[in-house]
Amino acid sequence: MQKPLLKLCGNRSYEDFLLTSQSPADYLGFIFAKGKRQVQPQEVKEWIGRHIPFSQKIVGVFVNPTNEEIAEVLNAVPLDVIQLHGNESIERVEELTAAFDSCFWKALHHQADTVSKMSAYAPFVDGYIIDTLIKGEWGGTGETFDWMSVPSYKKMAQKLNKICFIAGGIDADNVSNLLDLHPAGVDLSSGIEQNEKKDSAKLQLLIERMNKHVSIS
Ligand SMILES: O=C(O)c1ccccc1N[C@@H]1O[C@H](COP(=O)(O)O)[C@@H](O)[C@H]1O
Numbered sequence: 603m604q605k606p607l608l609k610l611c612g613n614r615s616y617e618d619f620l621l622t623s624q625s626p627a628d629y630l631g632f633i634f635a636k637g638k639r640q641v642q643p644q645e646v647k648e649w650i651g652r653h654i655p656f657s658q659k660i661v662g663v664f665v666n667p668t669n670e671e672i673a674e675v676l677n678a679v680p681l682d683v684i685q686l687h688g689n690e691s692i693e694r695v696e697e698l699t700a701a702f703d704s705c706f707w708k709a710l711h712h713q714a715d716t717v718s719k720m721s722a723y724a725p726f727v728d729g730y731i732i733d734t735l736i737k738g739e740w741g742g743t744g745e746t747f748d749w750m751s752v753p754s755y756k757k758m759a760q761k762l763n764k765i766c767f768i769a770g771g772i773d774a775d776n777v778s779n780l781l782d783l784h785p786a787g788v789d790l791s792s793g794i795e796q797n798e799k800k801d802s803a804k805l806q807l808l809i810e811r812m813n814k815h816v817s818i819s
Pocket of ligand 1: 639731771791
């Protein structure tokens with residue numbers, strides 16, 4: 603089985619970054635939107651500049667950002683990917699992709715029309731994050747959605763030649779069930795946290811279970 607890409611998101615301290623950057627993750631995410639995991643561009647600049655070698659790509663997560671907000675982050679942090687996790691319209695995403703020469707991922711919340719939205723955003727984005735829809739929240743909820751839909755998300759992303767991550771409530775206990783559906787990417791934040799910090803035991807268990815699943819399937 604092809605190993606799924608792994609994104610560890612919501613790093614909110616140097617200690618979080620140290621832990622996740624020494625893991626086999628492919629992407630590390632930082633939340634620049636308001637909320638409990640929000641980080642400031644200057645602190646992320648300082649953490650990633652501390653000469654600890656790391657191989658992961660850096661993802662900046664935004665919710666309905668202004669151009670100025672993105673520019674401020676890009677001035678400090680060399681983002682590899684801009685993740686739009688709000689309800690940015692197709693027109694707004696088009697504007698942002700014209701303004702910034704970056705890779706863009708659109709987060710779409712799981713609902714009846716999500717597959718058709720993937721198609722509608724396709725001309726302007728490089729990939730998708732499919733996350734759980736929770737009223738009053740944008741993301742980082744720790745809640746799963748009905749994974750019966752994962753194959754249809756995967757199929758549409760393949761048709762569009764885009765990367766597609768599954769997010770929302772993934773942890774060491776349920777990751778094997780998700781991997782049975784062969785997602786291209788897995789994105790998680792809450793599932794490796796304890797007391798609002800990334801937790802080394804939870805992360806290690808997640809990696810062990812992911813590795814075990816890949817080697818037996
Ligand atoms: O993590 C947050 O606080 C957050 C805030 C605003 C938008 C997105 C956010 N996180 C995204 O949510 C999923 C992971 O969620 P979970 O905690 O594993 O359920 C991931 O895409 C994060 O980028």
